[in-house]
Amino acid sequence: MALAAADMAGYGGCVGLLSPCGAVAYMGTGWWHALMDSVAESASRAFVHVLDCDSSPAGALMALRCGQQAAILRPQNPQYETVRALYAQQNATLLSQRPPSFNLIMPLSAISSLVGYFAHGYCQHQHPENNVPDTRQKKDCST
Structure with a gap:
């Protein structure tokens, strides 16, 4: 739906797909890669995908071993710097927090909400869990 x-919306920028929080622990790396491979088969554009490993260095390392190029691992973990160095050696990206995103799990009124997101930025009347700092001018998407 996001792609x-x-x-x-005619959005020419990069679109990223972000797994649910801590997905590596309850869904696994294999599941994520199967899902992303399936999306790639029907996608009309290139995209990046990020697997959230929460605070699991083992999950982040398994993801890297399976070819994951971008993951999230909380920096409070004692092994964070070691895992980050391993990601860097593989030219992969390890993020310390979830990037701003449009949450597709919550109910959407229509695909027009996503089109508005790409075309105009975050809506003023969005769900509180999507409230992230944003420097773009806010628009009222209720009209």
Whole structure:
């Protein structure tokens, strides 16, 4: 849905797909890669995907071993710097926190919400869990 909405909005930038919080622990790396491979088969554009490993260095290392190029690992973990160095050796990216995102798990009124997100930025009347710092001018998407 996110990729289709970006196309409909004429968004030419990179679109990233972000796993649910801590997904590596309860869904696994294999599941994430199967899902992303399936998305790639029908995608009309290139995209990046990020697997959230929460505070699991083992999950982050398994993801890297399976070819994951971008993951999230909380820096409070004692092994964070070691895992980050291993990601750097593989030219992969390890993020210390989740990037701003549009949450597709919560109910959407229509795909137009996503089109508005790509075309105009964050809505003023969005769900509180999506409230992240943003420097773009806020727009009222309720009209």
